[in-house]
Amino acid sequence: MYDVIVVGARCAGSPLAMLLARRGYRVLVVDRKAFPSDTISTHYIVQAGLARMRDWGLLDKLVSTGVPAVRRQNFSSALRGFAEIDGITETFAPRRTVLDALLIDAARAAGAEVIERFAVSDLIRQDGRVAGVRGKFVDGAEQEFRASFVVGADGRNSTVGNLVDAEYHRVVSASGFFAYNYYDGLDWEFQHRTGNDQQWFGAWPTNDNQHLVTVMRRIDRFTEFRADVEGNFHQVIDQILPAYGEQLRDAGRRAERFRVMRYPDNYYRRSAGPGWALVGDAGYHKDPFTGWGISDALVYAELLADKLHAGLSGEQPIDEAVREYERHRDERTASTFDFTCTISELNVPRLYRAAYRAAGGSELGLTQFFNLVGGGLDADRFFARDNLQALYHAAGTPAGERLFPADDTMAYSRCL
Ligand SMILES: Cc1cc2nc3c(=O)[nH]c(=O)nc-3n(C[C@H](O)[C@H](O)[C@H](O)COP(=O)(O)OP(=O)(O)OC[C@H]3O[C@@H](n4cnc5c(N)ncnc54)[C@H](O)[C@@H]3O)c2cc1C
CATH class of the missing domain: 3.30.9.100 (D-Amino Acid Oxidase; Chain A, domain 2)
Structure with missing residues (x-):
């Protein structure tokens, strides 16, 4: 009997398993793949995600794989620069064969049990709660494992999410x-x-x-x-x-x-229920245009680990703690989600073009733009009227070229 079973062992699943195992919980993480394993994804990691890896003691390991550092970013509209965010002065884009293997090794080193080539196909339910998983090894042998809590970190079209019938909301079709x-x-x-x-x-x-x-x-x-x-x-x-x-x-x-x-559609999915939770792309997913998927998987794996700890240690009823995780994740990611859905349309709104032009015209603007890109500043804040006023002022933008949210829609609204 495990405290927690995590289904899926990449950017969301392995850090979650690692953080729980480091706190002394009995954790099993399973994946249908054998690692190192590639996956269809590019792999640029923003400062906010790298700060998590540093705090977990994994950033030095990542650097030692020889992945080159990015210290300057070149965007359209001649925006060149980089923002130090949370002490992170360089970013990286490690191959997924490298990153995911490093994360799974860290989970193992922390004491989590890792089973590869095991595909979950069903959930065990007891007294109205999820209480374990059933699945098959690659040779066809069937097995079940029981736990107090089951987490789906199994990516888009999550098996765990489908088995608990977790509803989708804020679905925005991919562009x-x-x-x-x-x-x-x-x-x-x-x-x-x-x-x-x-x-x-x-x-x-x-x-x-x-x-x-x-x-x-x-x-x-x-x-x-x-x-x-x-x-x-x-x-x-x-x-x-x-x-x-x-x-x-x-x-x-x-x-x-x-x-x-x-590219698959953008969505949020109900991510907490009796005995279960979803993390990473399983519960919340957006276009890769802003390069935030890996970082969000890392950030919210940590938040979920904290909430599961609160529940497993008896500090708070576990289902309530995990509902809080979902609520906080949804609140904190809303601005990035809207921003991503908007710019991945590849029709840059007039408001954004005016703001980017202004950003390129002053030190303040460049600092803010690269913070927006790296996770140091929310889009809501960047595009707020008072902030834009300051950017236009710093850049000397003529009055007739200053656009504000009321002049041009900022948030994406084409939800299905
Ligand atoms: C084309 C593309 C480009 C991208 N570029 C970037 C980028 O540059 N930067 C960035 O940050 N993000 C990028 N992303 C997003 C990023 O890939 C995801 O956000 C990230 O992989 C999510 O991690 P995850 O752990 O939640 O899920 P995944 O990486 O999808 O891992 C899920 C794991 O669960 C396992 N699994 C699934 N079902 C089962 C089952 N039934 N039983 C056992 N195991 C199971 C799978 O084998 C897999 O290993 C991109 C995505 C795409 C598609």
């Missing part, structure tokens, strides 16, 4: 699709470039001296894009920054096959 690959021979630093014609490309250095290069377009171009992935991939970069397109062709050596995917 785009992604394609990415790894390249040798580039020295591009961090790039995040939105172009005309609703297209974007990003690039950042990763392990093995490679650069990850990724493009995004709106979903209505998906069929056309797939007809010639490599040609269209190059074309997006050519159209946004021709000099980079040329470099990619001349100096870049493609290292792997292309990953192309239509």
Whole structure:
């Protein structure tokens, strides 16, 4: 009998298991994959996520994998810079084979029991509560494990979420699709470039001296894009920054096959119930355009670990503690969720364009912009009327070019 079973062992599941095991709880974490294992995801981690890894004693381990540091970010509208947030002075984009293996090793080292290649297919219920999991090993052998509490950290379309029928809310349909690959021979630093014609490309250095290069377009171009992935991939970069397109062709050596995917919808999902909770993408998920998925998985795994500890130690009824986790997560992420849904449309609203232009015009603006990107400043605060007034003033923006939230909608509203 375990205190907690965690289903899924990547960015949300392993840190949760580690933090609970460090507090002395008996924890089992299972995953249907064997690690190291890749997954379809790019992997830039913002300061807010790296600060969690540092506090858990894992940042030095990450650095020792040889993943290059990002100390300057290059955005469209000539926004170049970086913000130190919570003592984090550089960011990283480790391969998921590296990051997830490091996290699972940390869970194991903390004393959590880890079972790989075990797929959960059902839940055990007792007295109206979830009380364990049933599943199969890769050889087909069936097994059940019991626990006081079960957490689904099993990503989008979570099995645990589906089995408890956790309802979705604030669903916003995805706007785009992604394609990415790894390249040798580039020295591009961090790039995040939105172009005309609703297209974007990003690039950042990763392990093995490679650069990850990724493009995004709106979903209505998906069929056309797939007809010639490599040609269209190059074309997006050519159209946004021709000099980079040329470099990619001349100096870049493609290292792997292309990953192309239509991006799944944005959503919140009911994440707390009797004997169960959801964390990471299982309970809350948004477009990767803002690069917040991994960091949010880390941040809210810690919040859930604190609440489970409150419940398991008898400080607070456990279901109530876990409901608080859900409420706090939803409140704290609302601004990022809206901001992400809006900018991933690839139609930058007029208000945002005016604010970014102003941000580039002063030290105050640049500091705020890079805090917004790294998790040091909420979008609600950045785009607040009084703040924009200060940014326009600092940049000397002419009165006729100053836009405020009342002039142009800020929050995304196309909820299904
Ligand atoms: C194209 C793309 C690009 C992205 N780029 C970025 C980025 O640059 N930066 C960023 O921060 N985020 C990015 N993200 C988002 C990021 O990948 C996710 O937010 C993050 O992986 C969520 O972690 P998780 O642990 O919640 O879920 P996952 O990483 O999905 O892990 C879930 C785990 O659960 C296991 N599992 C599932 N079902 C079962 C079952 N029934 N039994 C046992 N195990 C099970 C799976 O095998 C898996 O290992 C991107 C996502 C995509 C798709």
